[in-house]
Amino acid sequence: MPELPDVEGFREILASCARGRRIKRVEVMDADVLHGAGARRLARELTGRRLAEPERHGKWLLVRTDGPTVLLHFGMTGLLLCCDADEPRHRHDRVVLTVDGHELRYRDQRKLRGLWPDDPDRVLSDQGPDAMDLGLADFRELLSARRGGLKSALMNQSLLAGLGNLTADEILWRARLRPSRAASGLTGEEVRRLHARLRSVLRSSIRVGQIPPRPSWLTGHRDDADPHCPRCDGRLRRDRIAGRTAVWCPACQR
DNA sequence: GCCGTTGTTGAAGA
DNA sequence: CTCTTCAACAACGG
Incomplete structure (x- = not known):
């Protein structure tokens, strides 16, 4: 939780x-x-x-x-x-x-x-900056220095602190980016989008005290027997990424 | 008994 | 050195 x-x-x-x-x-x-x-x-x-x-x-x-x-x-x-x-x-x-x-x-x-x-x-010496305090420029800098995957970077507490498996999946889905993308391979526009979605997903979730389990959110469909994307209705995928189950939409996320 | 779990850690491997 | 995967931690539900 x-x-x-x-x-x-x-x-x-x-x-x-x-x-x-x-x-x-x-x-x-x-x-x-x-x-x-x-x-x-x-x-x-x-x-x-x-x-x-x-x-x-x-x-x-x-x-x-x-x-x-x-x-x-x-x-x-x-x-x-x-x-x-x-x-x-x-x-x-x-x-x-x-x-x-x-x-x-x-x-x-x-x-x-x-x-x-x-x-x-x-x-707290090994913790990166709190995810809500991280500005766009620092976020871009941190991703560009990274050799591995995008989702594992987002979940790495020593890079930025606070995101877990569900928030990372929700943010990536909102930003329309695949979890398996290379962290350093995003365009300037994609980094901006990701940063904006990171902030908005966290802001809305903080208001509720958890990721809102609304049907319009990806997280609302994680545990469905046959999960479909609330945006395009395509079938969602589950993959093992960075040791956790990533849920994502192959049709919406690039 | 099997599988999985919204987290983290240390060890081992690439 | 960097990064990823794996098993382990412990407890429970399906």
């Missing part, structure tokens, strides 16, 4: 639910999700701290406090929820921060990622 738009939604949840409030209690139900610090140390460092304005970089959420910062990554199945304290716990709730009146819950089925109570600069 979580790509840039989802994580931006989690950031808004965190801000509205807990900003300015004090952490009363830290519960770790499953220490598998803690990286670089155990449950004891996490509780000691966070209990009594006041939550500050949260930030996001790519798919990372920075939980700022008046003391240490904790970085959250949601892997494929992670969520951040703001719950009333009397709401029953879910079996996949791994860490719970109690603030006044609410509980912030890190819920994750698969535990592929988790919490890093660590120096943000160190954890």
Whole structure:
């Protein structure tokens, strides 16, 4: 689930639910999700701290406090929820921060990622600029220096941070470009188009907190038994590209 | 038991 | 060195 738009939604949840409030209690139900610090140390460092304005970089959420910062990554199945304290716990709730009146819950089925109570600069040192902060000139520069495929470049977090498998497919489909194109082989006009679609897909998705599963979007048809293009009605293709399933329209995308 | 999964990583190969 | 693929991580659904 979580790509840039989802994580931006989690950031808004965190801000509205807990900003300015004090952490009363830290519960770790499953220490598998803690990286670089155990449950004891996490509780000691966070209990009594006041939550500050949260930030996001790519798919990372920075939980700022008046003391240490904790970085959250949601892997494929992670969520951040703001719950009333009397709401029953879910079996996949791994860490719970109690603030006044609410509980912030890190819920994750698969535990592929988790919490890093660590120096943000160190954890984010391998990340490229956030995809929403990347200007056209830098985008062009970065693609032109690339030897591999276009989709794998878009998903490479060290080049630009935030795009995953679904957003990359949606952006490429909107820009009418094939995922297998060489990253450095686009014309000036194609780069401009790609950059514009990148921004518009992210902007719309951030509004909804996910890629909108609308029938007019490619992502709305990914899981159809016999998926067809919502633009030209041609049959969509599924290919294994850069280790993930790419869905694209051979008729619309060049 | 098989396959697949909106993510990332390290190892191995091209 | 650059880039890609692969297996692994863990848990679940079809």
